[in-house]
Amino acid sequence: MKLLLASTWFQLCWFAAVLGTYQWQWLTLILTLVTLIYCIRADAHSLKSISFITVTGLVLDTINQQFSILVFSTQWLPVWLLCLWVMFSWYSYQLKSILYRFPKPYVSLIGGIGGTMSYFAGFKLQAVEFGFSTSVTLAILFAQWCVMILVILKVYGNEELEKKLETETD
Structure with missing residues (x-):
């Protein structure tokens, strides 16, 4: 049930970001902030890993923008895309038990x-x-995303190891 709710929430946020882009950035930002507040209350420890994946994704898309692989109507990455990276990082965190x-x-x-x-x-x-x-x-993005998924698996796998070591030392 938790995974179904997380999947539905992520899809709602994805649609708000991609369909609304610049017109609905405020809604996407609100949905992202609600997600982060939930995350802080439910599992604040996860924010470190989620932040790392978010920053990695934003750096990747900034590089893509600088090399004109991706073209946006703004000089910098749009707010809705930043929110989308936060949401994807959170969602992939929710999926980690299945992915492994x-x-x-x-x-x-x-x-x-x-x-x-x-x-x-x-x-x-x-x-x-x-x-x-x-x-x-699409070929460039595919290669990037294959590597990005491996990075996600590594980061979230290391987090599990850290949690395990913390509980053993307590």
């Missing part, structure tokens, strides 16, 4: 496809433009 049940290469491949398709959907919904041909941009 499968071999990392498979999770990376599926995550690579999912992340790429999310950007493709954003492109089709006119939330972002591609600076290169669609096929070249």
